Amino acid sequence: MIFASDLDRTLIYSKKAIGEGFGAAEVIPVELYQGEHISFMSPETARLLVELSKTALFVPVTTRTIEQYERIFYIRETFKPRYAVTSNGGNVLIDGEPDPDWRRHVAKSLAESEEAEKVIEAFGRISSPEWVKSYKHSDSLFYSIILDRENMPLEQVEDFRRELAGMRWNLSVQGRKMYLVPDGVSKGAGLLYVKERTGSSRIAASGDSLLDESLLRAADYAIVPRHGEIYASYMEAGLYTFTERDGMGAAEDLISKIAEWFALPAAENDSPSAK
Structure with missing residues (x-):
């Protein structure tokens, strides 16, 4: 068990x-x-x-x-x-x-998702210093992003979540962190x-x-x-x-x-x- x-x-x-x-x-x-x-x-x-x-x-x-x-x-x-x-x-x-x-x-599984560089490039289109404090490519697997949660643009983030799904990536917000994670x-x-x-x-x-x-x-x-x-x-x-x-x-x-x-x-x- x-x-x-x-x-x-x-x-x-x-x-x-x-x-x-x-x-x-x-x-x-x-x-x-x-x-x-x-x-x-x-x-x-x-x-x-x-x-x-x-x-x-x-x-x-x-x-x-x-x-x-x-x-x-x-x-x-x-x-x-x-x-x-x-x-x-x-x-x-x-x-x-x-x-x-x-x-x-x-x-091998990561090869089925979009490349990490293209994902963070797409995130850059909605990112702003007003709500994104820093980010890193954790273990070369996924992105961990430090947020100012109060200033995060909810509609833009939800639109980006749908865009990510087409790239075979996922988005999760937990406290003051956002994670961008490939399906693999x-x-x-x-x-x-x-x-x-x-x-x-x-x-x-x-x-x-x-x-x-x-x-x-x-x-x-x-x-x-x-x-x-x-x-x-x-x-x-x-x-x-x-x-x-x-x-x-x-x-x-x-x-x-x-x-x-x-x-x-x-x-x-x-x-x-x-x-």
Whole structure:
């Protein structure tokens, strides 16, 4: 069994994203950057995840680059994940090292999408210093763009999203960041590779952004925090199961629900109604 989960705003939270009911003294620091703790997990989330990891393989799945993922010391030291999917699926780590076979597979998949240089050139037609602060080509796979969210031109961004689809790229806005990601780089594909390598029969997954949809579709059971892009896009569509709470409380809710699902008889949680 695999529990595959996005990290930021799903299991771990910045100070601004923690939500109601959690004070600074009541959370566990999990990420250190430039001498400062910048991400946190609730003690109950940590306890639940420790218990779940005794019976299921915990696979962190993140849009973060390898370097950014490695800053999350608490997950690395406490859970010592054998497998992790980073770079939005562009890298699969095995015992902390990128798997070369997977990277070769990704390189072939990227050939089916428009070249990265043409994508950023197209983005330049709507980009402005008023709302775009910086960008970088992360791991030579996708673009990570720092935004002034309040000044972002929503209509132009949505038009660009449709233009990107024709280039076989995707756009996701998460907090003050925008990601431009080619179709050949997906969390779901990376997870299915891990499933094949481990011979696992069942997957439960969680995530909050549109970049997590491939991850959720690869799972037999999926649950989404009551916040973020997916919740905003599908809250009334009935496509996903959402947690009872938002913010850091959502992490506690989703692990509890996943533990309940894993405890069901196999015939029941493998049925279509389990999704």
